[in-house]
Amino acid sequence: MIRAGHVIALCALALLTIGVVMVNSAGLSVTGVAGPLSPAGTPVEAAPLTLKSVLLTSATMHMFVAMVMLGVMAFMPIRQLVGSAGAQDSDQHDVRKAWTGLALGVLLSLMVLALVYLPGLGQSKNGSHRWITIPGLGDGLSAQPSEIAKWGMLLLIAWYCAVRGPQMKSFFKGLAPALVAIGAVAGFIVIEDLGTGLLITTACCVILLAGGARIWHFLMFVPLGLAGVAAAVIKSPYRLTRITTFLDPYKDPEGTGYHQVQSLIAIANGQGFGRGLGFGLQSKGYLPEDRTDFLFSIICEELGIPGAAAVIFLFVLLIWAGLSIVKHERSPALKLFALGATITIGLQAVINLAVVTVVAPTKGIALPLISAGGTGWILTAMSLGLLIAIDRTSDERDAAGASEVPLLRMGQIAESGSVAA
Secondary structure: OOEHHHHHHHHHHHHHHHHHHHHHHHOOOOOOOOOOEOOOOOEOOOOOOOHHHHHOOHHHHHHHHHHHHHHHHHOOOHHHHHOOOOOOOOOOOOHHHHHHHHHHHHHHHHHHHHHHHOOOOEEEEOOEEEEEEOOOOOOOOEEOHHHHHHHHHHHHHHHHHHHHHHHHHOHHHHHHHHHHHHHHHHHHHHOOOHHHHHHHHHHHHHHHHHOOOOHHHHHOOHHHHHHHHHHHHHOOHHHHHHHHHHHOHHHOOOOOOHHHHHHHHHHHHHOOOOOOOOOOOOOOOOOOOOOOOOHHHHHHHHHHHHHHHHHHHHHHHHHHHHHHHHHHOOOHHHHHHHHHHHHHHHHHHHHHHHHHOOOOOOOOOOOOOOOOOHHHHHHHHHHHHHHHHHHHOOOOOOOOOOOEOOHHHOOOOOOOOOOOO
16 A cells, blocks of 8 residues: 555656656747857857756755655654654653743744845845855755745644643633734744745644644634735735736736736647647746746646646645644654644745736745746745654554555545544
């Protein structure tokens, strides 16, 4: 029988492979027959595309590092590292231990996020401070602190819920400190990246609910949360423009609606079976962010319906395998982290697909393991490696095969999302 961890590993490898191929394809440029001119004015032959040149691209290097890190995390002794977090005894529910760990985790996350504002380290792209570059290494090595904070918060909130245990049902003793922590980190991220801030908030709230928090406690804060999002949009002209453009992108197809219109053109150009790998037109200077947030549009144009369907199927299979691990896991901390990681990847994929098909306004959310981005690929692969480690070290080995995934029962996932508090 194929286990859930095996499915996750295969899906991750397949998605990364598609990502590398499509990022390199979208990066192809059109050159004249004779190539560019030398300083003397004579034609220079354009460098041909070879297997070596593809293997030496940054995308290929990032994929290699991501797969190595997935393997490293998959073989970590995760249960020994987690230890007795969430064990049902009074010592583990010590409020000072939980609150101190939560405060230190938030402080560390805020310090990482603040790096984008340090001169010489922070880098501004498209008017936002979201990236840092490593000094002395040029522009070749950069990272996105919000990605680090995203996965760090999932680990932190899962640990906190496991440590507090039954106390999560209490608002002041369990839920309130976690909400303050999430609000502090997400609020800092929202300054530059509303989409990622909302993604982190949603995933962490799912963990809190699964960890035992009462839903009516959350409902009290819904109006406040909606008001905060509305204020963040209204006070930011470019965010407000994104909303109005989404409502009618064809009102200004050469201006504010250019991005969405070109994305739809790319999808339509693919028709049934695509124009062929490397033969897409929209990636030749028409569609902005064709290698990152809008790479799925290029997949539709070059690979058509089969390519788009393959990507969607791989994500569905990946999420299903993740929920299978959640269903069969017994450790509260590991169960909650597995749920948070699965929900995060699933939400990120859904949001990205909604944006490129103009079902939702642009958010700046990349397609996991597909859109170009070394930080995103590596950290997502590491989180999937942890899911594989959870499945690999599971102590549940009943006659049904624990978290094995019977290939003939692919539709039976209705109960996979249920998490015991």
